Amino acid sequence: MASIIFLLLLTLSLTASAQKQTNITRGSLLTPLANSSWLSPSGLYAFGFFRQRRGLFIGVFISGISQKTVVWSARRNGDPVPSNATLLFTRDGIVLQSAQGEETLISTQPASLAAISDSGNFVLYNSASQIIWQSFDSPTDTLLPTQQLKAGTELFSPVSETDLSTGIFRLKMQNDGNLVQYPVNTPDTAPYAYFATDTGGAGDNVTLNFDPDGHLYLLNNTTGLNIRNITGGGYPTKETITMMKLDADGIFRLYSQNLTQNGNWSVAWSSTSDKCSPKGLCGLNGYCVMNDQKAECICLPGFEFVDQGNKTSGCERDFDAGSRKDTMVELSNTDWEDDPYSVLSLTAKDDCKQACLEDGNCEAALFTDEKDCSKQGLPLRFGRRNLQSSNLAFIKVGRHISTTDRKEPVIEEKNPGTGRKIRIISGSFVACGLAMVAIFGMIIYRYHVLAYKRVSGNDSTELNEHLGASY
CATH class of the missing domain: 2.90.10.10 (Bulb-type lectin domain)
Known part of the structure; x- marks a missing residue:
């Protein structure tokens, strides 16, 4: 109480x-x-x-x-x-x-x-x-009531809830009046945006404003006009505190907490309900999949996570790129940044797959609209599963070459049954040969023993006769 x-x-x-x-x-x-x-x-x-x-x-x-x-x-x-x-x-x-x-x-x-x-x-x-x-x-990653995000300034997400250093997403109040979300280290251009208020051209003196009742809006400070409501507001101010935060997952949310209940923060509003929407959430060579309202990261075929404890660290090859036998693996319903070094006009997916397989510089190919084959190098970025998309991605994967694979080649037998018969016959001949050698050995041994006995018997008779004559 x-x-x-x-x-x-x-x-x-x-x-x-x-x-x-x-x-x-x-x-x-x-x-x-x-x-x-x-x-x-x-x-x-x-x-x-x-x-x-x-x-x-x-x-x-x-x-x-x-x-x-x-x-x-x-x-x-x-x-x-x-x-x-x-x-x-x-x-x-x-x-x-x-x-x-x-x-x-x-x-x-x-x-x-x-x-x-x-x-x-x-x-x-x-x-x-x-x-x-x-x-x-x-500001770092949070706005408080009465605080503004001024033109040209940004919020940067934290690495995680327990590590507040700069993460991989940003929210920028641009000088053209547009409030936009991007991954870090990308240009301020539309291909890299994953959220925008579409208020570009509204002026160079627009700010994001935050009222104590949870009202988020864009204000043109030159004209004094509210050009866009982001949240409706209307939350109680006597018993509730609010804050707006750009979270580690790249989504900015409005949080509220009732002071009298001494509880936890609750989400009052979020910029998107699609947790795979933030570009680059799964890092390089990884893609995002929604599973039971949770975002999960998956590596490309033939890749593994750089850091198992941090899925945003991305993925790296689990095979030696210089010692491999290449094959192509198909991924369906995925979207990626399209940054090709070559684009072919092909209408068959197998032709696109084969074109990448035969190109030593090609690590992946994106087959879009059943007419364009975009050859890609690594890394692939901004991957996410999109069940509404008919796009295909072909990933070049190499098989491990083990020490067994590096031994001298063995000539394969075309007819295993014939080989088995030859081995059986050869074994029989060897066994018979050994048996005959053993028999001949016994005969020779007995012959020598008998001969020795005859010689010994003759020598004894002659000796007795010689002794008898002497007496």
Whole structure:
């Protein structure tokens, strides 16, 4: 009961003054083990140390709920913070100091005052109380109510729920007014997009806005016009908190949580219900398959996962490309990025398959619309199963050449039955020969024994006769 009353008071405090903040003066410090964060006035948000799978990091997180949730990370791709480090607010800004006295700047702006507000914004002020930097202008993977995604800025997905370093997807508020999702390291062009609001040309001063009631919309700040509603909003603000997050799977979602129930986050809206929609979810040479509302990654035939624990790492060959006997394996109902080095006009799929098999540079071929055969090199990207597609993919696969295969060739017998008879007859001749040798050996042996006895008998008679004559 006491916790519910506390949460109600917390919510009323947030509603009454969402911009209240805790001021942090120069000389203030934090350590991971004691006094590890600076809290906003309501205690809902905090700036300081938090722990993830890779170790200790620094950022803003929602602290006043049972499930601590990180909403902004400083140096998200940097090394973990040592457990004996100290975070200082100095005239140079926010400084991380090691036990050996080495210093690393967390903020590059010298400031006179810092603050963490009840909106979750961490702010640095100059001596004239003007904002010189704020976390709301440098989002990582999350937007909070009252926060904007400005033209030219992006959100980047995390690697996973427990590793908040930069993942493989991005959401960009483009300078042309279009809000678009892409894989990382791709151009901002239509072939690489997998979600868009189709508002290109709406102006160069469009922002993604987020109201406390969960209303996401695009606003032209030059004209003041709302050009596109993304979510309808209308969620209660007195007992509910919301956030928008670009998740590790490439989908951005609106989450809500009822503070009075002390529960978990629930998904109020998502950019797509197709979890295989994000391009590149399964990495290079892998493709995505929906199985019971879950996205699963499968490797191309003849390939295996680079990292079994991380399916987005993609797939690599499980055979030696230089020592193999090639065959072609067919994959149906799959879509891939079409980036050919040669396109043939062929109407038969077997002709397309054979054309790739006979081409030493061809590793795969895409047969589309029963007329185009696109020869591809590796890697293949952006694979997904599409049951509505009639496209075929032919993958060149090599058979392992074992040490047995490398032995001297053996001439095959065309008639195994004849060979068996020859071996039986040959064996019989050998057996008979050995038997005859044994018989001849016995005869010769007996002959020599008898001859020896006759000679011995004759010698004895002559000797007796000689002795008798002597007496």
